[in-house]
Amino acid sequence: MPPSVRHTFPALAFLAACSAASAGDTPTLEHCAAIGPAADRLACYDKLAGRAPSAPVPLAADEPKPSTSLLAPKDAAAAPAQAAVSGTSGSGSLLSKYWELDPEDKRGTFNFTGYRPNYVMPLHYTSRINRSPMSPTQAVVSLPAYRQVEAKFQLSLRTKVAQDLLIDNADVWLAFTQQAMWQIWNGADSKPFRNTDYEPELIYMVPVPKGLRELPGGVTWRFGQVALAHQSNGQSDPLSRSWNRVYFGTGFERGNWTLTARYNHRLDEGPDTDNNPDLQHFRGRGELALAWSAGPATTTLQWRSSFNNTKRGNLQLEWSYPVFSDQPNGLRWFVQGFSGYGETLTDYNFKQNSFGAGVSFMQF
Incomplete structure (x- = not known):
């Protein structure tokens, strides 16, 4: 073979x-x-065709499972929830957000923002018009027959000029406020400005250390402050009114409530330059402000007093509400009521009741 x-x-x-x-x-x-x-x-059939199924390769015990987030369907409710979480970032403290007290609320220097309420009230009614302003060192002046219905507006800005100065998280702020009474409905007298007050301030803010913040009743002590302020109506004698002061303040909060207190120490002036030596007897030496921010509405009650004469000083109530519900920090309806002495510097020793309505803007 x-x-x-x-x-x-x-x-x-x-x-x-x-x-x-x-x-x-x-x-x-x-x-x-x-x-x-x-x-x-x-x-x-697969076996008959020679296509034996391959067994899956097991993952190692310490190997993470592949993520399926990129393949998961988008949840329409997730976007609002994420936006809500983003909106609550920071310390959660109203006073800390306002004054940037905690590190997570810091926004740096020279960012201009609102200070006191910025508002325009086209309708502002006062029970009395001071047509003969005077003071112990100034002669009586006869003013025109101003109308009791006028407009009132206020512009108030602030900016931080130094951060973490001398003490951790302590900041220095500059602020400026201008308030005006405008006889916009008085066409017979060419719609003059009845009064305008100007007030620059230099403020040093010191957060309360964490170990001292918590007080009984769920109250949190948030800050102390010292400031130098000047206020003037910009007029010449005999209508000139002005004063310089150092004030000391502090702030507390509990939930949606905040309470701020301030004591004003007037800097002495000579008799030849003091336009209103008895100003604090009428407007008061101290201030208390209670604010409530529940939902979209905000309400503030402010009391000024010398604490030794309850018949003087003043009481002011402010309320605001968003014009557009989806823009709570935008344009807001604004209502203000005032009773007592010193709605303006010219009227520091003149008592009146007033009420106004309009809009506020440029929230902090």
């Missing part, structure tokens, strides 16, 4: 044996078609 034939027979025998061995395990087409469950029938 030729060598090639001798080598061919063993090879054919080996292939036949392999074929016979595998024939018992390979299903036929008829066998697959007779299987009931669809998944088992599909597996049979």
